[in-house]
Amino acid sequence: MSDGPRVTTVPGVDSLARVTAERFIAAAALAVRTRGVFRVALAGGTTPARAYEIIAAAPSGAVQWTETHVFWGDERPVPPDHPDSNYRMAKEALLSRVPLPEGNVHRLRGEAQDLEAAAAEYAEELAYAFGVPMAGAPPRFDLILLGMGPEGHTASLFPASPVLDSRAWVAAPFVPALGMRRLTLTPWVINAAAAVIFAVSGTNKATALSVVLSGERQPERFPAQAIMPVDGRLEWLVEAELARAAGVC
Numbered sequence: 001m002s003d004g005p006r007v008t009t010v011p012g013v014d015s016l017a018r019v020t021a022e023r024f025i026a027a028a029a030l031a032v033r034t035r036g037v038f039r040v041a042l043a044g045g046t047t048p049a050r051a052y053e054i055i056a057a058a059p060s061g062a063v064q065w066t067e068t069h070v071f072w073g074d075e076r077p078v079p080p081d082h083p084d085s086n087y088r089m090a091k092e093a094l095l096s097r098v099p100l101p102e103g104n105v106h107r108l109r110g111e112a113q114d115l116e117a118a119a120a121e122y123a124e125e126l127a128y129a130f131g132v133p134m135a136g137a138p139p140r141f142d143l144i145l146l147g148m149g150p151e152g153h154t155a156s157l158f159p160a161s162p163v164l165d166s167r168a169w170v171a172a173p174f175v176p177a178l179g180m181r182r183l184t185l186t187p188w189v190i191n192a193a194a195a196v197i198f199a200v201s202g203t204n205k206a207t208a209l210s211v212v213l214s215g216e217r218q219p220e221r222f223p224a225q226a227i228m229p230v231d232g233r234l235e236w237l238v239e240a241e242l243a244r245a246a247g248v249c
C-alpha cells in the first residue's frame with residue numbers, strides 16, 4: 001500500500017517547471033535502468049509546457065529517447081494541429097525538439113468523430129505497447145504527469161464524472177461544464193502507475209487544493225482526490241504562493 005501524497009512546495013513557476021523536469025528525467029533514468037523502457041503519460045493544459053521545454057533542453061543522454069514511449073493523460077476533441085490540442089502543446093515544447101522515434105509517440109485521437117471508439121482504440125494501443133492483456137490488470141505507467149483545474153478536475157475527469165469508478169482504461173465522457181466530450185485515462189489506469197506527479201500553480205486553485213489535500217473525501221466533487229496510486233508514489237509539486245493560499249505549506 002502506498003504512503004500518503006508527498007507535497008513539495010517550490011517558489012515560482014520557473015522552479016515548478018524545473019523540478020517537474022527533474023522528476024521526469026529521474027523517472028526516465030530509473031525506468032530504463034531497471035526495465036529498459038520508460039512509459040510516461042503527459043499532462044495537458046498550460047502549466048507543463050515550460051517543464052517540457054526544460055526536458056527538451058537537457059544534456060544529450062539525460063533521457064534515453066529511443067527507450068521512451070510517450071502517451072497522454074487526456075485530450076480535447078480537436079485535431080492534433082489545433083491550438084487547444086494537448087498533443088500540439090507537447091509537440092511544440094518537447095517532441096519536436098528531441099530524437100524520439102515516431103513509433104514511440106502514442107497520440108489520443110481527439111479528431112475522431114466517434115470519441116468512444118477512439119477511447120477503445122487507445123486502450124488496445126496501451127495493451128499492445130505495455131504487452132498486457134486487455135482483460136487483465138491495467139497497464140502500469142512509469143510516470144503520469146497531471147495538472148489540476150480550479151474546480152479540482154484532473155486529466156479530463158471533471159466533477160460528477162461518470163467514469164471515476166470505471167474499469168475501462170480510457171474513456172470519452174461528456175463534460176457538461178464544457179459542452180463536449182473529452183478523451184481521458186481513468187483513475188483505474190492512473191492509480192496503477194508507479195509514480196504520479198501533479199504540478200500545480202495559480203492561487204485560483206487554492207480552495208480545490210485545500211480540499212483535495214486536507215479536506216473530506218469527495219472525489220465526485222473534486223476528482224483529483226480520486227488519484228491515489230495503489231502501489232506507487234504520489235507527489236504534488238505546488239508553487240509556493242498557491243501552497244500558502246491553500247494552507248498546505
Ligand code: 6PG
Nearest residue numbers: 044045046047147148149154155
Ligand atoms: C487539460 C488538462 C487538464 C489540466 C488542468 C490544469 O486537458 O486541460 O489535462 O487536466 O491539467 O486543466 O490546466 P493548467 O495547467 O492550464 O492550469
